[in-house]
Amino acid sequence: MAAVDEDLRERVLAAHRAILAAGLVTLTFGNASAVDRAAGVMAIKPSGVPYEALDAEAMVLVELASGDVVAGAYSPSSDAPSHLVLYRRFEALGGIVHTHSPYATAWAQAGRELPCLGTTHADHFDGPVPVTRQLRVDELEGAYEESTGEVIVEAIERRGADPLDLPAVLVRSHGPFAWGAGIEQAVENAVALEAVAALAFRTLALSPAAPELDAALRGRHFRRKHGPGAYYGQP
Amino acid sequence: MAAVDEDLRERVLAAHRAILAAGLVTLTFGNASAVDRAAGVMAIKPSGVPYEALDAEAMVLVELASGDVVAGAYSPSSDAPSHLVLYRRFEALGGIVHTHSPYATAWAQAGRELPCLGTTHADHFDGPVPVTRQLRVDELEGAYEESTGEVIVEAIERRGADPLDLPAVLVRSHGPFAWGAGIEQAVENAVALEAVAALAFRTLALSPAAPELDAALRGRHFRRKHGPGAYYGQP
Amino acid sequence: MAAVDEDLRERVLAAHRAILAAGLVTLTFGNASAVDRAAGVMAIKPSGVPYEALDAEAMVLVELASGDVVAGAYSPSSDAPSHLVLYRRFEALGGIVHTHSPYATAWAQAGRELPCLGTTHADHFDGPVPVTRQLRVDELEGAYEESTGEVIVEAIERRGADPLDLPAVLVRSHGPFAWGAGIEQAVENAVALEAVAALAFRTLALSPAAPELDAALRGRHFRRKHGPGAYYGQP
Amino acid sequence: MAAVDEDLRERVLAAHRAILAAGLVTLTFGNASAVDRAAGVMAIKPSGVPYEALDAEAMVLVELASGDVVAGAYSPSSDAPSHLVLYRRFEALGGIVHTHSPYATAWAQAGRELPCLGTTHADHFDGPVPVTRQLRVDELEGAYEESTGEVIVEAIERRGADPLDLPAVLVRSHGPFAWGAGIEQAVENAVALEAVAALAFRTLALSPAAPELDAALRGRHFRRKHGPGAYYGQP
Numbered sequence: 001m002a003a004v005d006e007d008l009r010e011r012v013l014a015a016h017r018a019i020l021a022a023g024l025v026t027l028t029f030g031n032a033s034a035v036d037r038a039a040g041v042m043a044i045k046p047s048g049v050p051y052e053a054l055d056a057e058a059m060v061l062v063e064l065a066s067g068d069v070v071a072g073a074y075s076p077s078s079d080a081p082s083h084l085v086l087y088r089r090f091e092a093l094g095g096i097v098h099t100h101s102p103y104a105t106a107w108a109q110a111g112r113e114l115p116c117l118g119t120t121h122a123d124h125f126d127g128p129v130p131v132t133r134q135l136r137v138d139e140l141e142g143a144y145e146e147s148t149g150e151v152i153v154e155a156i157e158r159r160g161a162d163p164l165d166l167p168a169v170l171v172r173s174h175g176p177f178a179w180g181a182g183i184e185q186a187v188e189n190a191v192a193l194e195a196v197a198a199l200a201f202r203t204l205a206l207s208p209a210a211p212e213l214d215a216a217l218r219g220r221h222f223r224r225k226h227g228p229g230a231y232y233g234q235p
Numbered sequence: 236m237a238a239v240d241e242d243l244r245e246r247v248l249a250a251h252r253a254i255l256a257a258g259l260v261t262l263t264f265g266n267a268s269a270v271d272r273a274a275g276v277m278a279i280k281p282s283g284v285p286y287e288a289l290d291a292e293a294m295v296l297v298e299l300a301s302g303d304v305v306a307g308a309y310s311p312s313s314d315a316p317s318h319l320v321l322y323r324r325f326e327a328l329g330g331i332v333h334t335h336s337p338y339a340t341a342w343a344q345a346g347r348e349l350p351c352l353g354t355t356h357a358d359h360f361d362g363p364v365p366v367t368r369q370l371r372v373d374e375l376e377g378a379y380e381e382s383t384g385e386v387i388v389e390a391i392e393r394r395g396a397d398p399l400d401l402p403a404v405l406v407r408s409h410g411p412f413a414w415g416a417g418i419e420q421a422v423e424n425a426v427a428l429e430a431v432a433a434l435a436f437r438t439l440a441l442s443p444a445a446p447e448l449d450a451a452l453r454g455r456h457f458r459r460k461h462g463p464g465a466y467y468g469q470p
Numbered sequence: 471m472a473a474v475d476e477d478l479r480e481r482v483l484a485a486h487r488a489i490l491a492a493g494l495v496t497l498t499f500g501n502a503s504a505v506d507r508a509a510g511v512m513a514i515k516p517s518g519v520p521y522e523a524l525d526a527e528a529m530v531l532v533e534l535a536s537g538d539v540v541a542g543a544y545s546p547s548s549d550a551p552s553h554l555v556l557y558r559r560f561e562a563l564g565g566i567v568h569t570h571s572p573y574a575t576a577w578a579q580a581g582r583e584l585p586c587l588g589t590t591h592a593d594h595f596d597g598p599v600p601v602t603r604q605l606r607v608d609e610l611e612g613a614y615e616e617s618t619g620e621v622i623v624e625a626i627e628r629r630g631a632d633p634l635d636l637p638a639v640l641v642r643s644h645g646p647f648a649w650g651a652g653i654e655q656a657v658e659n660a661v662a663l664e665a666v667a668a669l670a671f672r673t674l675a676l677s678p679a680a681p682e683l684d685a686a687l688r689g690r691h692f693r694r695k696h697g698p699g700a701y702y703g704q705p
Numbered sequence: 706m707a708a709v710d711e712d713l714r715e716r717v718l719a720a721h722r723a724i725l726a727a728g729l730v731t732l733t734f735g736n737a738s739a740v741d742r743a744a745g746v747m748a749i750k751p752s753g754v755p756y757e758a759l760d761a762e763a764m765v766l767v768e769l770a771s772g773d774v775v776a777g778a779y780s781p782s783s784d785a786p787s788h789l790v791l792y793r794r795f796e797a798l799g800g801i802v803h804t805h806s807p808y809a810t811a812w813a814q815a816g817r818e819l820p821c822l823g824t825t826h827a828d829h830f831d832g833p834v835p836v837t838r839q840l841r842v843d844e845l846e847g848a849y850e851e852s853t854g855e856v857i858v859e860a861i862e863r864r865g866a867d868p869l870d871l872p873a874v875l876v877r878s879h880g881p882f883a884w885g886a887g888i889e890q891a892v893e894n895a896v897a898l899e900a901v902a903a904l905a906f907r908t909l910a911l912s913p914a915a916p917e918l919d920a921a922l923r924g925r926h927f928r929r930k931h932g933p934g935a936y937y938g939q940p
Contacts, residue, residue, distance in 0.1 A: 022731075026257075027426055028468075029355065048468025078459060078467045100355045100430070106437035109353040110445050118814040119879045120734065120805045140451050173448055174354045191732055195805070201437060202811035202906060210815050213878055216845050224783060225753075232783045233733075233753030261492075262661055263703075264590065283703025313694060313702045335590045335665070341672035344588040345680050375686050408683055409589045436672060496727075497896055498938075499825065518938030548929060548937045570825045570900070576907035579823040580915050610921050643918055644824045671907060 002039040004071075009059040011095075012043045015183045019099055020051045022191050030099040030175075031077040034183035035087050037094075040064045042087060046074030064088065078145065085149025086179065090156075090163045095183025097190040100175040103197035107131070108170040114196065116213045117203050122221035123232075124192040126165040128212070130155040132172045152177055165226065168193045237274040239306075244294040246330075247278045250418045254334055255286045257426050265334040265410075266312040269418035270322050272329075275299045277322060281309030299323065313380065320384025321414065325391075325398045330418025332425040335410040338432035342366070343405040349431065351448045352438050357456035358467075359427040361400040363447070365390040367407045387412055400461065403428045472509040474541075479529040481565075482513045485653045489569060490521045492661050500569040500645075501547040504653035505557050507564075510534045514553060516544030534558065548615065555619025556649065560626075560633045565653025567660040570645040573667035577601070578640040584666065586683045587673050592691035593702075594662040596635040598682070600625040602642045622647055635696065638663045707744040709776075714764040716800075717748045720888045724804060725756045727896050735804040735880075736782040739888035740792050742799075745769045749788060751779030769793065783850065790854025791884065795861075795868045800888025802895040805880040808902035812836070813875040819901065821918045822908050827926035828937075829897040831870040833917070835860040837877045857882055870931065873898045 015032040019025050028051070033044035043059045060072035060080075067084055069076060077083075083096050099105075107114050107129075114129040116122055132151035139147035152169045159166060167189045168178040176197075178190040203210050225232040250267040254260050263286070268279035278294045295307035295315075302319055304311060312318075318331050334340075342349050342364075349364040351357055367386035374382035387404045394401060402424045403413040411432075413425040438445050460467040485502040489495050498521070503514035513529045530542035530550075537554055539546060547553075553566050569575075577584050577599075584599040586592055602621035609617035622639045629636060637659045638648040646667075648660040673680050695702040720737040724730050733756070738749035748764045765777035765785075772789055774781060782788075788801050804810075812819050812834075819834040821827055837856035844852035857874045864871060872894045873883040881902075883895040908915050930937040 026430055027423060029430075046469065075469055100434075102430075102433060103437065105353065105355065106434055106441060109434060109438040110442035112441055117878070118810065120810065134449070135452065137451050140449075140455050144455055173352070173452065188732060195731060195734075195807075198807060199805075199811055199814060201441065202808065203814040205440065205910065206811060206817055206906065207815035214839070214845075216842050217840065217878065220845050220849055234751065234780055261665060262658060264665075281704065310704055335669075337665075337668060338672065340588065340590065341669055341676060344669060344673040345677035347676055369684070370687065372686050375684075375690050379690055408587070408687065436676065440675065496900060497893060499900075516939065545939055570904075572900075572903060573907065575823065575825065576904055576911060579904060579908040580912035582911055604919070605922065607921050610919075610925050614925055643822070643922065671911065675910065 004039040004041050004043075004061060005036045008034055008036050008041075008043045009056040009061075011183050012045070012059045013054060013056045015095065015097060015187050016045060016051055016054055018187045019097060019190060022194070024099040024101040024190060024194055025051065030097075031079055032095065032097045032183060032186065033080075033083045034095040035064065035093070041070060042080075042083060044080050044083060045077045046072070047077050049074065079148070081143065081145035082149040082152070082177070085146055086152060086177070089153045090179075092162075092164050092181060093179045094181045095186035096177060096179045097183070097186040098175065098177045099190055099194075101190070101194040101197070103201055104170060104176040104194050105174075106201065107197050108175050109173055111172050114170065114193075114200055116218055117200050117210055118196070118213060119217065119221045120192070120199060121196040122213055122218040123225055124189055124196070125168060126218070126222045126226075127159065127161065129166070129168050129170060129193065130159055131170040134172055148174070165222070239274040239276050239278075239296060240271045243269055243271050243276075243278045244291040244296075246418050247280070247294045248289060248291045250330065250332060250422050251280060251286055251289055253422045254332060254425060257429070259334040259336040259425060259429055260286065265332070266314055267330065267332045267418060267421065268315075268318045269330040270299065270328070272326075276305060277315075277318060279315050279318060280312045281307070282312050284309065314383070316378065316380035317384040317387070317412070320381055321387060321412070324388045325414075327397075327399050327416060328414045329416045330421035331412060331414045332418070332421045333410065333412045334425055334429075336425070336429040336432070338436050339405060339411040339429050340409075341436065342432050343410050344408055346407050349405065349428075349435055351453055352435050352445055353431070353448060354452065354456045355427070355434060356431040357448055357453040358460055359424055359431070360403060361453070361457045361461075362394065362396065364401070364403050364405060364428065365394055366405040369407055383409070400457070474509040474511050474513075474531060475506045478504055478506050478511075478513045479526040479531075481653050482515070482529045483524060483526045485565065485567060485657050486515060486521055486524055488657045489567060489660060492664070494569040494571040494660060494664055495521065500567070501549055502565065502567045502653060502656065503550075503553045504565040505534065505563070507561075511540060512550075512553060512557060514550050515547045516542070517547050519544065549618070551613065551615035552619040552622070552647070555616055556622060556647070559623045560649075562632075562634050562651060563649045564651045565656035566647060566649045567653070567656045568645065568647045569660055569664075571660070571664040571667070573671050574640060574646040574664050575644075576671065577667050578645050579643055581642050584640065584663075584670055586688055587670050587680055588666070588683060589687065589691045590662070590669060591666040592683055592688040593695055594659055594666070595638060596688070596692045596696075597629065597631065599636070599638050599640060599663065600629055601640040604642055618644070635692070709744040709746050709748075709766060710741045713739055713741050713746075713748045714761040714766075716888050717750070717764045718759060718761045720800065720802060720892050721750060721756055721759055723892045724802060724895060727899070729804040729806040729895060729899055730756065735802075736784055737800065737802045737888060737891065738782075738785075738788045739800040740769065740798070746775060747785075747788060747792060749785050750782045751777070752782050754779065784853070786848065786850035787854040787857070787882070790851055791857060791882070794858045795884075797867075797869050797886060798884045799886045800891035801882060801884045802888070802891045803880065803882045804895055804899075806895070806899040806902070808906055809875060809881040809899050810879075811906065812902050813880050814878055816877050819875065819898075819905055821923055822905050822915055823901070823918060824922070824926045825897070825904060826901040827918055827923040828930055829894055829901070830873060831923070831927045831931075832864065832866065834871070834873050834875060834898065835864055836875040839877055853879070870927070
């Protein structure tokens with residue numbers, strides 16, 4: 001195993017602090033991870049430890065291929081197998097953030113995909129954010145957390161999307177997973193997802209038949225920020 | 236009477252600070268208590284004192300059996316008799332938190348039990364959180380606070396539940412009571428209850444017919460955190 | 471004129487800080503006042519000065535009988551005449567708080583009285599909080615602010631209530647006025663009004679036909695805190 | 706070119722801090738600008754830079770006539786062309802604030818103009834806040850940001866309004882733009898717009914047929930604060 005990037009655990013700690021400050025998590029809900037592809041290792045939150053008590057050392061290193069803990073005094077998040085499934089299937093992912101944030105989780109509990117109703121959504125997600133199918137009883141009773149990862153993969157592949165163009169999924173009856181090329185982008189996408197979930201909630205309360213954003217406008221906004229023609233941000 | 240645990244009042248103070256910081260209480264709404272079973276004593280908030288003015292000394296010690304104040308310069312919370320009824324009936328309870336929190340109280344005022352619509356709920360409560368029956372006029376006009384305790388007990392026993400598996404009840408037209416093996420768990424359950432009450436409010440706004448969580452998934456989540464097969468948190 | 475109580479302006483300043491901290495006001499919305507009956511003087515917020523810039527000296531002293539400014543470098547709140555009408559009509563009032571708070575103002579704009587749906591409401595208001603009638607064009611175009619005070623008085627008198635038992639009114643299309651025996655109680659009532667306005671909003675969303683609190687329970691709660699048989703708080 | 710006002714960038718920085726503190730923006734959403742008419746220059750947020758990382762030097766100076774950057778190390782906000790269209794068409798504008806604030810953006814996404822339902826609205830906006838028409842495909846695919854500015858101008862001119870009497874527009878499917886005689890007034894109007902968007906959201910939830918404010922009352926409130934007969938604030 002190559003040496004693990006020195007910053008990996010610090011970046012995962014910073015992500016946890018950011019999602020706490022953004023109001024996306026409370027108590028011990030949620031978890032974030034980042035991967036070091038060269039070392040074949042993921043750093044993730046320890047299970048059940050309050051956010052206020054976390055430090056970089058507390059982050060658990062887990063081998064990507066085997067799922068074994070390779071360093072850390074704690075047990076990893078019980079959701080670690082879901083993260084591993086996503087990192088293994090989608091090579092482009094560098095970080096994953098799972099929360100029970102107030103509005104995105106409501107959409108997940110309602111079993112509704114999150115429609116793209118405005119440019120804030122289109123700036124981050126190139127289409128509606130999908131909701132996973134219900135788990136079968138054998139999945140629930142077996143390797144539950146792996147199965148959660150599998151249905152996320154299914155939801156992205158069913159859409160035929162590049163996972164970095166559609167960097168979030170709502171796990172039905174559970175809550176959102178967001179990701180990015182790095183953990184910093186995963187945090188940004190988790191924050192944006194919650195903002196657009198709240199906007200969409202209010203939009204449909206005001207206008208239950210509000211139309212989805214025109215595809216041309218959606219593409220224009222997504223491409224302002226993403227891909228070769230992007231002109232948002234600094235060169 | 237055995238000597239009362241030295242930390243008891245400090246822990247009750249910390250609980251009040253925690254529910255204030257979590258936004259569950261304002262003005263002088265709500266109260267928390269913890270019990271020292273060996274000493275036969277409960278420590279509880281003084282009545283009508285603002286949260287900002289509380290210190291450990293202000294917490295009132297009340298004898299569990301008689302309801303008499305055994306130490307403290309203040310009168311205990313007017314809801315103290317409700318707490319005593321719960322401690323006497325349910326031996327497993329170590330702490331109780333009563334709030335008028337924004338969403339759980341709305342469910343109580345609506346007279347609706349809180350359905351289990353997602354895994355956040357199932358992580359803490361093994362089924363819908365019940366709402367008490369309406370008090371009769373003789374109960375209202377007599378020992379009102381004791382009667383409040385009695386209808387909470389009724390709501391748990393009607394469900395046939397272990398009170399630590401269903402650690403909260405909504406008192407109709409009033410607000411939530413939550414509890415735990417210790418006051419720290421009671422605070423956690425009060426915070427979780429408010430979070431799931433808010434999630435359920437938004438879920439039903441998005442999807443009025445949202446189904447309750449499948450019993451298999453609910454059991455899986457509750458058992459991840461509770462009982463002999465639990466694997467959430469640190470060993 | 472007797473000497474004005476030294477603390478009067480400090481207490482009015484503290485009230486403004488409290489309603490800002492409680493989230494009841496933003497920008498230059500709202501205003502609070504307190505009266506010194508012996509001196510025949512009211513202290514009130516200067517008009518249009520941001521909350522952050524207020525100090526005790528900025529509070530304007532206005533003679534109760536004439537409405538003339540008797541001390542202060544600023545012009546008084548444009549709503550000062552509404553306050554004067556209330557102080558003149560109701561001798562028991564010692565302080566008044568007017569806000570545009572998020573939920574109470576929504577009820578005022580909806581032109582709906584605030585129903586008593588739970589014990590939190592009954593702890594502070596002995597019945598539904600009334601909404602004023604619409605102003606006539608001659609009232610609007612004439613002494614608008616005095617007329618605002620007059621319709622508040624009408625709303626209380628139409629109910630036959632003691633103003634300290636029903637210490638708030640919603641001014642239609644405008645926002646809430648709350649009061650108390652002192653300005654500290656007026657602040658408490660303004661905070662409680664906003665809390666119960668939010669609770670009632672959510673309660674009716676969950677259960678549009680939620681019944682008003684039983685009169686016996688409402689009386690029980692109000693009398694726990696108010697009047698000769700009160701047993702809430704410290705003796 | 707005349708020397709640019711020394712304070713211009715400091716004032717634009719202060720505006721960004723104010724809208725962040727007021728909860729109107731998150732991540733890199735939104736942008737504010739101010740104009741120096743004598744110098745023919747606008748100062749605006751750099752594109753995609755987080756609010757926490759902004760300082761006065763980071764603000765980009767753009768020539769009003771040409772749209773060229775005349776000073777600054779960064780690229781200007783991608784929305785800069787929308788701001789330029791507004792400054793060129795409306796001579797009275799001194800500052801512009803664009804946000805994706807939680808409630809105003811929901812109205813924009815719902816494609817509904819914001820009705821005037823109360824005096825808080827009338828204190829700032831002399832009539833409903835309009836929503837722009839949908840952009841045509843050629844506008845979307847061409848000079849998108851200029852077209853956004855054009856439809857804002859159209860919405861104000863269609864109403865026949867003085868832009869300082871109606872200092873905000875909702876851009877359909879996007880979010881609000883607010884402005885003022887100076888950037889400080891633009892910030893105040895953006896904050897007020899979000900407050901009244903939230904109030905109107907709740908008002909219609911309570912009373913879907915709530916009437917618009919009577920024109921006489923609306924005029925009375927607007928004229929209390931604006932124009933030759935204003936008597937709100939300090940002389």
